[in-house]
Amino acid sequence: MSAIKIDGKAYAERLRGHVAQAVKALPAQPGLAVVLVGEDPASQVYVRSKAKFTVETGMRSIEHKLPADISEDALVSLVRDLNADPEVDGILVQLPLPKGLNSDRVIEEIHPDKDVDGLTEASAGRLSLGKKGLRPCTPTGCVMLAKDTLGDLSGKHCVVLGRSILVGKPAALLFLEQNCTVTIAHSRTKDLASVCREADILVPAVGRPQMVQAEWIKPGACVIDVGINRVPSQRFEGKTRLVGDVDYKPARDVAGSITPVPGGVGPMTIACLLRNTVIAACHRRG
Numbered sequence: 546m547s548a549i550k551i552d553g554k555a556y557a558e559r560l561r562g563h564v565a566q567a568v569k570a571l572p573a574q575p576g577l578a579v580v581l582v583g584e585d586p587a588s589q590v591y592v593r594s595k596a597k598f599t600v601e602t603g604m605r606s607i608e609h610k611l612p613a614d615i616s617e618d619a620l621v622s623l624v625r626d627l628n629a630d631p632e633v634d635g636i637l638v639q640l641p642l643p644k645g646l647n648s649d650r651v652i653e654e655i656h657p658d659k660d661v662d663g664l665t666e667a668s669a670g671r672l673s674l675g676k677k678g679l680r681p682c683t684p685t686g687c688v689m690l691a692k693d694t695l696g697d698l699s700g701k702h703c704v705v706l707g708r709s710i711l712v713g714k715p716a717a718l719l720f721l722e723q724n725c726t727v728t729i730a731h732s733r734t735k736d737l738a739s740v741c742r743e744a745d746i747l748v749p750a751v752g753r754p755q756m757v758q759a760e761w762i763k764p765g766a767c768v769i770d771v772g773i774n775r776v777p778s779q780r781f782e783g784k785t786r787l788v789g790d791v792d793y794k795p796a797r798d799v800a801g802s803i804t805p806v807p808g809g810v811g812p813m814t815i816a817c818l819l820r821n822t823v824i825a826a827c828h829r830r831g
């Protein structure tokens with residue numbers, strides 16, 4: 546039997562609709578500042594997309610495009626200016642930064658109340674302590690899709706594959722917040738396949754194309770594939786295509802529900818970023 550396809554694109558569209566409604570009800574238009582350093586093509590695509598949806602949901606998009614050879618001090622100074630700017634509700638510094646720039650230092654300069662990416666130590670601390678705060682976007686999107694598919698997640702065994710700061714670690718904490726039993730599996734985990742096979746909810750987030758095989762999936766499990774990997778196309782020479790961390794086609798015959806790539810978790814990240822910007826605006830201007 547084929548798994549239910551979890552339509553992240555449609556869910557993200559609905560979420561952006563809710564964001565647009567919330568924006569209309571606010572006394573002032575929220576502003577999202579996005580800082581892009583250098584010319585990384587993937588980052589340029591993401592930033593364009595963020596700006597487009599920011600404007601579409603009725604908010605102001607403030608873009609700062611800077612050369613790759615900008616000094617770290619100049620970048621820090623820009624972030625400080627954005628912190629002080631009353632028209633800016635959210636600040637996002639697109640990662641990765643070019644070589645030579647210390648992203649930890651730059652991110653840490655973002656005021657926690659404007660940290661719509663949820664990446665500062667303050668935001669991570671709030672999440673791990675179970676306090677209110679801005680949560681990282683991709684992991685939030687994963688939880689939303691799992692809840693939309695399964696309903697109450699309480700007591701379910703969630704296996705997060707990967708321990709990155711951007712996704713794996715915060716995803717584990719967010720599923721824990723939903724009363725899941727959480728396992729974090731990673732490259733040093735012994736017998737990864739059998740650990741993954743224990744999962745009611747499997748969240749691969751390792752950035753390895755099609756690593757998770759159908760045999761790693763418990764029959765009927767919900768699979769939330771975070772991987773977005775560009776690989777050479779098998780059909781068109783010289784072209785590329787996007788695949789997840791899961792070998793999708795065979796996995797569909799085992800899983801109960803599964804996110805496609807593209808069109809699964811990806812669109813949720815930006816929708817959650819816009820949601821965070823509204824939350825930050827309400828909190829600051831409330």
Ligand code: GUN
Pocket residue numbers: 637638639640641662682683711814
């Ligand atoms: N680069 C890839 N994903 C992200 C993200 O979620 N936030 C930021 N700031 N940079 C990214």
